[in-house]
Amino acid sequence: MKLLSSIFRITFSFLFMILLVSSCGSEEDVEINEEMAPYFETFKEEAAKRGIIFDNSIEKIEGFLEFLPKESNLGVCKSYTDGSSEIIIDKPYWRVSTNLQREHIMFHELGHCFLNLGHDDSKDDNGDCVSIMASTIGGGDCLTNYNQFNRDSLITELFSK
Numbered sequence: 001m002k003l004l005s006s007i008f009r010i011t012f013s014f015l016f017m018i019l020l021v022s023s024c025g026s027e028e029d030v031e032i033n034e035e036m037a038p039y040f041e042t043f044k045e046e047a048a049k050r051g052i053i054f055d056n057s058i059e060k061i062e063g064f065l066e067f068l069p070k071e072s073n074l075g076v077c078k079s080y081t082d083g084s085s086e087i088i089i090d091k092p093y094w095r096v097s098t099n100l101q102r103e104h105i106m107f108h109e110l111g112h113c114f115l116n117l118g119h120d121d122s123k124d125d126n127g128d129c130v131s132i133m134a135s136t137i138g139g140g141d142c143l144t145n146y147n148q149f150n151r152d153s154l155i156t157e158l159f160s161k
Helices: 002-024 037-049 091-096 099-113 151-159
Strands: 061-066 075-079 085-090
Touching: 037 061, 037 099, 037 151, 061 091, 061 099, 075 099, 085 091, 085 099, 099 151
Parallel strands: 061 085
Antiparallel strands: 075 085
16 A cells, blocks of 8 residues: 555656646747847847846747838837737848848847837947947948947947946
8 A cells, every 4th residue: 555655646746747847838939030049149148248137038039030121121129018029130131241230230129129228329429320229220320330349339338228
């Protein structure tokens, strides 16, 4: 009888653990285009360097490459009432962009989706944008000049808002 009782307890405990573990993974996966995934990871690393925790599975920000209308922006952040968001980047723009240009637009859109930032067209004495959050890439009130020399300072500025 004791052996039967022990087997029952062990079996019950085992089934309970399986149920517990499987229920933890019941949240929907966040879909990210594989080409965009490294930029989400870089954003996470840059945020962590500045004491900010970014976990895309918790934030529920998806990433897609799609054809955006010509009159549209090159990228957009769409936020939904359930707390999820999606970043859509214009596929033709993405295809011809450099790694720095891709990082810039991804960080800009994550600035909207994750940091809840609006546009900032502030400029320095040379007319260069002083924020990743400038309203347009290559136009507007300031000149976008995101490069290897000012990258760190622009990312620091992004996370300091």
